[in-house]
Amino acid sequence: MKKHSICTGLLLSLLAVISNITSAEDINTATTFTYRAPESDQDHRPDYEIALIRLALEKTINEYGPFNLVASPRMNLARCLLSIRKNDLPNFFCSRGYNETYNTYPDVTYIRFPIDLGLLSYRTCFTNKMVAEKLSNVNTLDELRQFTHGQGRDWADVQVLKENGFKVIEVSQYEQLFKMIAAGRFDLFCRGTNEIKEEYDLRHSIKGLVYDQHILLYYPLPVFMYVNKNNTKAVERMTKGLQIAYADGSLQKLWKQFHQASVDFAHIQNRKIFYLDNPLIKSIDFDYASYDFKYFPK
Numbered sequence: 001m002k003k004h005s006i007c008t009g010l011l012l013s014l015l016a017v018i019s020n021i022t023s024a025e026d027i028n029t030a031t032t033f034t035y036r037a038p039e040s041d042q043d044h045r046p047d048y049e050i051a052l053i054r055l056a057l058e059k060t061i062n063e064y065g066p067f068n069l070v071a072s073p074r075m076n077l078a079r080c081l082l083s084i085r086k087n088d089l090p091n092f093f094c095s096r097g098y099n100e101t102y103n104t105y106p107d108v109t110y111i112r113f114p115i116d117l118g119l120l121s122y123r124t125c126f127t128n129k130m131v132a133e134k135l136s137n138v139n140t141l142d143e144l145r146q147f148t149h150g151q152g153r154d155w156a157d158v159q160v161l162k163e164n165g166f167k168v169i170e171v172s173q174y175e176q177l178f179k180m181i182a183a184g185r186f187d188l189f190c191r192g193t194n195e196i197k198e199e200y201d202l203r204h205s206i207k208g209l210v211y212d213q214h215i216l217l218y219y220p221l222p223v224f225m226y227v228n229k230n231n232t233k234a235v236e237r238m239t240k241g242l243q244i245a246y247a248d249g250s251l252q253k254l255w256k257q258f259h260q261a262s263v264d265f266a267h268i269q270n271r272k273i274f275y276l277d278n279p280l281i282k283s284i285d286f287d288y289a290s291y292d293f294k295y296f297p298k
Helices: 002-028 046-058 077-086 100-104 129-135 156-163 174-182 196-203 232-247 250-266
Strands: 031-037 067-074 092-097 108-110 122-128 149-152 168-171 189-192 209-211 215-218 223-228 272-275
Touching (some): 031 046, 031 232, 046 067, 046 092, 046 232, 077 223, 092 156, 122 129, 122 174, 122 196, 149 156, 149 189, 156 168, 168 174, 174 189, 174 209, 189 196, 196 250
Parallel strands (some): 031 067, 031 092
Antiparallel strands (some): 092 223, 108 223, 122 189
């Protein structure tokens, strides 16, 4: 009987050691996460998102362990959604403006945190020399509807603008939008206030490209990080990481680092504001607006 007890005790001790080793291996094995690569060498739109993903993952190392952060192949937003659905990249996160139609995909979900703090809702526009002067005389939404818009294919803005009575031309290639607006293929190419300065700095030498100084479009367009629903651990970790970073102020600090100069450049408080409805956000199930941009001081 004594011999049996000793054997049992040794077995239990061995199992405990194995269990501890397994736990240590689990916590020390780096988990791979994938971010969407820029669409071109001049595309710096994902820079903030990449830095934010890294920040959220760093905030959760103690609980979830180390991580590797890698780039996806270059892809537009349509391809991004397809890749999420196929789940063909490890823990792939891709930010998109919220669109109710994504809810029809049973394999797609989003992190319930508006990563741009609502800044993408404020839109200022590229135009061309032929249109710039006319914009300074626009006073009503009906007058503004006479101008055509260019937008990327499958961007949430396309449906928002169409629902508000605008004609929209969709373009597959991001870089082509700047050349086409400069050439007068459409009248307005409106961008989030977080995007406009860097895009202007990089492309203002394009012949005919002009940055409008008069109008501001506003429609609520919260941006979320989308991911395959089966990546439950990644969803849990990213949600916790973003909340921790927001609570300790490091997320807001990162936001200012990437966006404050563009906010200052846009002078949104001095513009004529036109408010549009966004029919795509009715099904959002949490108070995303509580995080919204409030003209953060420097």
